[in-house]
Amino acid sequence: MSRILLLGVAALLGSAAGCTYANGDQAPIVVPCDATSQTVTYSKVISPIFDANCRQCHASNVAFTLGGGVMLGDYQSITRYGVVSLLGSIEHSPGYDPMPKGRAKMAECDIVRIRVWLAAGTPNN
Template identity: 30%
Template sequence: MKPIIKLTLVLLLAFTASCYYDSEERLYPKLSDPCKDKDVTFSGTVTQILQPCLSCHSNSAVSGGEGGGIKLENYADVVAVIQSGRLMGGIKHESGYIPMPQGGGILPECQISQLQKWIDNQTPNN
């Protein structure tokens, strides 16, 4: 084989190989979820996600008869609702649970995965 043909073949091979191994993150940046990598805290993340729920689920709203008795204002109450399975069941719109937030659309995927991460971390009070 002539050297020039050999060189062309090698270059061609290198080129196709580099195309084939292009990283998924670079081609589809949305596939890598920055939410899952972010640190999740109770005070910084969880309370913020649950903030819009407090119109019906604060202590005062619940004692005023709203929110079906589900309190989401403080750490102990949030953990209790999580342990009952109702929090994730509700916000993931799983069957057998009442879909939350009531009257609103499902929470962004990112927020649901952040809550899940906090639960997987044993719900730290941080």
């Protein structure tokens, strides 16, 4: 039964890959985000996201000169920062400073991973 289901999914994906829009472009391929409370850990997932997107300005040694005093340099400083403010900024919600400042919004999957980690209680794992 699962083999038949797998073949059906493969056929569906194969047919979708050949779809085109009116202007001739191929339909975008949607890659699911792998964010679950089992796969999102602070050390292997969250900290590297902060390294790539936040710590140029919000590391402890530059937060007061570049990051408006907001320190996100380590686990303790991130967990002290307000969850609502953090999400508002990285999601570019109205009324929040969009972060990373002066750069494109973080990848949606990284935002989902941060949400999953926050919802799990910000484990230090």
